[in-house]
Structures are given as C-alpha cells and as structure tokens.
Amino acid sequence: MSELAGMPSDQVDADVSARAVTITIDDSLYPLDAVYGASYTFLDRCYVLLDRAAPNRTRITLTPKKDGASEAELRSWVGELQNELLSCAWRGQIVRENRAVIEAVALQAISGAMGPPSLDDLKDFDFSEEPFEDPLGIGLSWEEKYKKKQDEAAPAAAAAAPEGTTGEGGAQ
Amino acid sequence: MSEVRFHRELYAGAALERAIELLRSHAEITRTDDGDHVVVRIESPKAGRAQRVARELGNFALGLTIQSRGGAAAVGTR
Numbered sequence: 001m002s003e004l005a006g007m008p009s010d011q012v013d014a015d016v017s018a019r020a021v022t023i024t025i026d027d028s029l030y031p032l033d034a035v036y037g038a039s040y041t042f043l044d045r046c047y048v049l050l051d052r053a054a055p056n057r058t059r060i061t062l063t064p065k066k067d068g069a070s071e072a073e074l075r076s077w078v079g080e081l082q083n084e085l086l087s088c089a090w091r092g093q094i095v096r097e098n099r100a101v102i103e104a105v106a107l108q109a110i111s112g113a114m115g116p117p118s119l120d121d122l123k124d125f126d127f128s129e130e131p132f133e134d135p136l137g138i139g140l141s142w143e144e145k146y147k148k149k150q151d152e153a154a155p156a157a158a159a160a161a162p163e164g165t166t167g168e169g170g171a172q
Numbered sequence: 173m174s175e176v177r178f179h180r181e182l183y184a185g186a187a188l189e190r191a192i193e194l195l196r197s198h199a200e201i202t203r204t205d206d207g208d209h210v211v212v213r214i215e216s217p218k219a220g221r222a223q224r225v226a227r228e229l230g231n232f233a234l235g236l237t238i239q240s241r242g243g244a245a246a247v248g249t250r
Contacts, residue, residue, distance in 0.1 A: 043235055048234055050182045051179050
C-alpha cells in the first residue's frame with residue numbers, strides 16, 4: 001500500500017497495482033450509520049469491505065468492479081466517500097436533533113389522513129381541560145376582546161353627551 | 173482459495189448467513205469463527221471464481237446488514 005498524493009497518509013492507503021483503496025476513519029467523527037450509508041452508495045461500482053483497524057477506527061476498502069482503475073479514479077472515489085461520510089453523519093445528526101418535530105409532523109399527517117373526528121369522538125372529547133394561559137388575549141376574537149370595553153364606553157359616552165344630541169330626532 | 177474476514181460488530185450474523193446461502197451455488201463456502209471475526213473461505217475449481225465470489229459475498233453481506241438496520245439505509249441513501 002502507498003499513500004495517495006495530497007491525501008492524509010494516516011487515513012488513506014492506495015494499492016494502485018491491486019486497484020484498491022483503503023480509508024481509515026475515526027468512529028468519534030463518523031458514526032457507524034454514516035459509514036453504512038456512505039458505503040451503500042458505492043455498492044454498485046465497487047466491492048466494499050469494512051473492518052476494524054483499531055477499537056475506535058473503521059477501515060473501508062473499496063475495490064472497483066471494472067478493470068483498469070487509475071490513480072485519479074481511486075483518488076476521486078476517496079474524495080467522494082469522504083464527502084458522503086460527512087453528508088451522512090450530518091444528516092444523521094439533523095434527524096436526531098429534530099426527531100420530536102419530525103414525529104409531531106408525521107403524527108399530525110397521519111391523524112389528518114384518518115379524516116375528521118366522528119360524533120362519538122367528539123362526545124368522548126374532554127372539554128374540561130384548562131385553557132392555555134393567554135395574558136395578551138391572542139386567542140380571543142375581536143368581539144370578545146373589545147365588547148366589554150364598548151359596553152363600558154357606551155353609557156359613559158351617553159352620560160357625557162349634551163342632552164338632545166343622542167337621539168335620532170336630535171337638533172342638527 | 174479466497175478468504176474474507178467479517179467483523180462481528182460491522183456485519184449482522186443473519187445477513188452474513190443469508191449472503192452465504194445466496195452464493196453457495198457458485199462456489200464451495202465454509203464458515204469458521206475467529207475471535208471478533210467470522211472467517212469465510214471460498215473455493216472453486218474455476219480460475220478467478222473464488223475471488224469474484226468472495227468480493228460479491230462482501231457486498232451482499234454489507235447490503236443485507238444495512239437493510240436489516242433499516243434506519244441506516246434511510247439516512248445514507250438518497
């Protein structure tokens with residue numbers, strides 16, 4: 001095995017005569033799911049073999065299926081595999097961090113697909129639950145929010161208005 | 173003769189067994205245990221056949237392992 005020019009020697013070994021390239025990665029950087037995901041994308045054009053190089057290091061060996069792979073081709077596969085590893089690791093982290101949101105959206109979609117609730121469902125629904133706190137009155141309709149103020153304001157306005165100007169037949 | 177070593181932490185046992193069964197008709201395949209590894213030896217009277225089957229066995233075992241994990245394939249494939 002020899003190193004590929006421009007690639008870190010402690011991570012990448014290439015055996016151009018045997019048409020194989022070996023990439024050793026740190027498990028703390030790339031979890032096993034990322035290794036599987038990245039390896040999976042090479043199964044159509046390479047023979048892929050995984051092994052443990054050390055307790056926390058995984059070795060991925062790619063051997064092309066077709067003959068005549070050049071060093072440039074091996075180099076491009078190394079780069080592609082490393083990009084795929086990073087992509088899979090990052091996507092896995094996004095999924096883990098957003099699992100609750102994804103589950104909530106999926107649950108809403110499934111419950112929506114089940115159709116509207118039946119009358120029996122509504123009959124069994126518990127309406128006694130305490131309403132959420134709404135100190136700013138965001139959940140209130142416009143009428144609910146301003147009706148009381150209008151009711152309070154109406155007598156005050158009537159009292160303040162001079163006599164004879166509030167009725168329909170008032171002087172013009 | 174070709175020999176492939178499959179690490180137990182990386183390859184599911186059932187997936188490896190299934191891969192061996194799928195390729196058994198193409199070559200003589202024997203399986204032994206060696207610590208953390210499962211060692212598979214492939215023999216065939218035809219030139220180059222054992223090596224080809226050994227490499228295909230690696231891909232089959234890996235593909236079936238990923239399939240058996242389900243979530244990994246979903247994360248890793250587009």
